Amino acid sequence: MKCVRRFLFGCLTTLAFGSGGPAFAGGELFIYNWSDYTPTDLIQKFEKETGVKVTVDTYDSMETLLAKLKSGAKGYDITIVTSDFVPIFRDQGLIQKLNISQIPEAVNIEERFTKLPFDPGNEYTIPYDWGSTAFMINTKNVTETADSLKLLFDPPQSAKGKVGMFSSPGDVVALAELYLGLPFCQTDTANMKRVSELLEKQAPFVKTYASDGIIDRLASGETWIQQVWDGDAARARLNNKDLKFIFPKEGALGWTDNVAIPSGAAHLDNARLFIAFLLRPENSALVSNFTHYKSAIKGADKFYSDELKNAPELALPENTEIKFTPTCSGDAIKLTDRVWTRLRK
Ligand code: N2P
Numbered sequence: 001m002k003c004v005r006r007f008l009f010g011c012l013t014t015l016a017f018g019s020g021g022p023a024f025a026g027g028e029l030f031i032y033n034w035s036d037y038t039p040t041d042l043i044q045k046f047e048k049e050t051g052v053k054v055t056v057d058t059y060d061s062m063e064t065l066l067a068k069l070k071s072g073a074k075g076y077d078i079t080i081v082t083s084d085f086v087p088i089f090r091d092q093g094l095i096q097k098l099n100i101s102q103i104p105e106a107v108n109i110e111e112r113f114t115k116l117p118f119d120p121g122n123e124y125t126i127p128y129d130w131g132s133t134a135f136m137i138n139t140k141n142v143t144e145t146a147d148s149l150k151l152l153f154d155p156p157q158s159a160k161g162k163v164g165m166f167s168s169p170g171d172v173v174a175l176a177e178l179y180l181g182l183p184f185c186q187t188d189t190a191n192m193k194r195v196s197e198l199l200e201k202q203a204p205f206v207k208t209y210a211s212d213g214i215i216d217r218l219a220s221g222e223t224w225i226q227q228v229w230d231g232d233a234a235r236a237r238l239n240n241k242d243l244k245f246i247f248p249k250e251g252a253l254g255w256t257d258n259v260a261i262p263s264g265a266a267h268l269d270n271a272r273l274f275i276a277f278l279l280r281p282e283n284s285a286l287v288s289n290f291t292h293y294k295s296a297i298k299g300a301d302k303f304y305s306d307e308l309k310n311a312p313e314l315a316l317p318e319n320t321e322i323k324f325t326p327t328c329s330g331d332a333i334k335l336t337d338r339v340w341t342r343l344r345k
Contacts, residue, residue: 024049024051025050025051025052025270026052027052027053027267027269027270028052028054028267028270029054029078029270029273029274030055030078030266030267031056031076031077031079031274032056032059032068032079032080033056033079033080034058034080035058035059035060036215036232037080037257037291038058039286039287039291041286041290042283042287043056045286046277046283049277050270050273050277052267052270052274057076060211060212061168061211062081062085065081066085066088066094069089070092074264076262076265077261077262077265077268077271078260078262078265078271080259080260081095081125081257081260082255083118083255083256083257083258083324083325084255084325084326084327084328085327086118086119086124086125086258086327087327088327090124094262095124095125095260095261095263096124096262097124098122098123098124098125098260098272098275099272100121100122100123102272103275104276105275105276105279105280106126108280108284108299109127109296109297109298113256113296118327119258125259126259126275126278126279127258127259127296128256129231129256129257129284129287129293129294129295129296130254130255130256130257130293130296131229131231131254131255131314132230132253132254132255132316133175133227133228133229133230133252133253134149134175134227134228134230134246134247134248134252135149135152135226135227135228135246135248136225136236136237136243136246137224137225137226137243137246138221138223138224138240138242138243139242139243141158141159141224141242142158142159142224142225144156146244146246147246147248147249148248148249148250149178149250150179151225151246152175152179152202153176153198153202154198154202155205159224161205161206161207162205162207162222162223162224162225163202163206163207163225164208164210164214164218164222164223164225164227164228165202165206165226166209166227167210167211167212169337170325170328170333171211171227171253172199172209172227172340173199173336174253174325175227175253176198178248178250178251178323179198179248179250180195181250182195184323184328185327185329186332186335187329187331187332187335189335192338192339195339196343199343200342200343207222208223209344214226214228215232215236215239216236218233218236218243219236219240229293230245230292230293230314231291231293231313232292233313234312234314235292245312245313247316247317247320248320249319249320251322251323252321253322253325254322254323254324254325255325256296259274259275259278278297281295281300281302281303282300282303284297285300285301285304286303288304289303292308292313
C-alpha cells in the first residue's frame with residue numbers, strides 16, 4: 001500500500017497496526033519525557049521509518065508532569081508516567097485508553113508487565129523501561145562503609161554540601177520511609193514527623209534537590225553522595241570510574257516508566273504508531289542501551305549492548321529487595337507535601 005501525506009488518514013490504521021513493518025505516516029509527534037531519557041537514534045529511526053517529525057520536551061519529576069497536564073497544557077501526544085502515578089493520571093482523566101487490542105505488537109510485553117496493579121491489562125500504558133532507586137557514592141571522597149541508606153540520610157561531616165537529593169517530594173519521602181522501616185504512603189502524623197525530622201537534619205548536607213542533571217553532577221564530583229536511579233548511575237560511572245552504586249541493606253525503590261497518550265492528543269495515530277514502534281524488541285533495546293534501564297519487552301535483551309549487560313548497577317545482589325512503590329492516597333500525598341513545604345521553605 002502506498003500512502004502520501006495528504007491521504008494519510010485514509011490508510012494510517014492499516015499501516016500502523018496491520019503490516020508489522022515500516023509505515024510511512026508523515027505529520028508530527030510531540031513527546032513529553034523525563035530529561036536525559038529519549039535516545040536520539042531511536043527518534044531518528046522512527047522519523048526515517050514513518051516520515052513523522054518528532055519534537056521532544058522534558059520534565060524533571062512526576063509532580064512537574066502532573067502539574068503541567070492538570071493546568072490544561074495541550075500539545076503532547078506521548079508522555080512517560082511512572083508506575084505509582086499512573087492511577088492518578090488515569091483518575092484525573094489526563095491520559096486516555098490505548099485500545100491495546102488494536103496494537104498487535106503488544107504481545108511482545110513480558111507477561112509480568114501486563115498484570116501490574118497500577119494498570120492491569122495495559123489499558124492506559126505500555127512499559128518504557130524499569131529500574132530501581134537508591135544512591136551512589138564517589139569512592140575517592142567517601143570512604144565510610146557504604147551498605148545502608150544511613151550514609152545518604154545521615155552523612156559524614158566531610159560530605160557537607162556534597163549530597164544530592166531528587167526534587168520530587170514523593171521519591172524523597174519514599175526512600176526516607178524505606179530507611180526508617182516504615183510502610184510507604186504514611187498517613188500517620190507521628191511517623192511523618194520522623195520522616196520530616198530526618199530530612200531536616202539531612203538538609204544542611206544537601207547541595208541540591210534536583211532530579212535532572214544528576215549524571216553530570218555525579219560525574220563532575222559536584223555531589224559525592226547522591227540519590228539516584230540505577231540507570232543514571234550506570235551512565236555517570238562511564239564518565240567517572242570512582243562512582244559506585246550502592247544496594248542498601250534496607251532495599252531499593254522499584255518502578256516502571258510507562259508510555260501513555262495524554263487526553264486530547266492531537267496526533268493520535270502517530271502516537272499509536274510510536275507505541276507500536278517501541279514495542280518491537282530492537283527498538284526497546286535502543287531505549288535501554290541509552291537509558292541503562294531494563295526493557296520489559298520480550299527479546300529486547302538480545303539487542304542489549306555489552307556495556308548494559310555488564311553494568312554492575314543492574315546486577316541486583318540476591319539479598320537486596322526491590323520494593324515497588326504503590327500509589328499513595330490523597331491524605332498521604334498531603335502529608336508528604338507538608339513535609340516538603342517545611343523542608344524547602
Ligand atoms: C530520567 C530517569 C527517570 C527514571 N533521567 C525515573 N523513573
